[in-house]
Amino acid sequence: MYAGLHHVALIVHDLEKARQFYEEILGFKVSDDRPAFDFDGQWYHIGSTELHLVVPREPRPMLKKDGHFAVRVTNMKQLLARLDEHNWQYESYPDSITGWHQVFITDPEGHRIEFNQERIGV
Numbered sequence: 001m002y003a004g005l006h007h008v009a010l011i012v013h014d015l016e017k018a019r020q021f022y023e024e025i026l027g028f029k030v031s032d033d034r035p036a037f038d039f040d041g042q043w044y045h046i047g048s049t050e051l052h053l054v055v056p057r058e059p060r061p062m063l064k065k066d067g068h069f070a071v072r073v074t075n076m077k078q079l080l081a082r083l084d085e086h087n088w089q090y091e092s093y094p095d096s097i098t099g100w101h102q103v104f105i106t107d108p109e110g111h112r113i114e115f116n117q118e119r120i121g122v
Contacts, residue, residue, distance in 0.1 A: 007043075007050035010111050015040055017108045022051070025086045046071055068104070068112035076101050076117040085099050094119075098112045 012018040019042055022028045031043035031050060033061050040055040051069075083090050083105065093102040100116040109112060 005049050009052040009054055010107075010109070011056055012045050012053045012109045013059065014043065015053065015122065017111070018042070018053050021108050025082065025088055027082065038084050070114035070116055071113050072109065074118045076103065077113070079103065079115055 013108060022042075022044060023030065028044040028051065031045045033050075034041065034043040034052075039057050042053045044051040044053075078093065080103065082092070083103075086106060091104045093104075096102045096116075097118070100118050103115045105113050105115070
């Protein structure tokens with residue numbers, strides 16, 4: 001019945017700062033599939049899933065963000081080197097009980113993101 005996760009949408013208020021983070025720091029690829037909505041935003045391809053950054057039409061207070069979304073990576077060392085290069089803070093759990101190496105960061109708007117890579121032999 002379900003084919004998979006299509007996209008994750010995040011509300012952002014400073015699109016330029018968010019774009020700099022997702023494009024320059026993380027290296028996400030911009031999607032040209034975004035329709036010509038009457039609100040600002042940016043779409044990204046992450047494998048077969050998309051990330052949609054959405055700027056609300058009217059300013060609104062941010063809600064407390066306790067959740068996160070996760071991105072599976074194929075080269076954790078490369079990701080960590082990229083984060084270190086940009087002096088971006090992260091929490092790293094290479095021996096997580098999940099069997100994955102997990103890394104958690106927070107984007108400029110306060111959204112929590114997990115990156116994980118399966119450990120070989122676990």
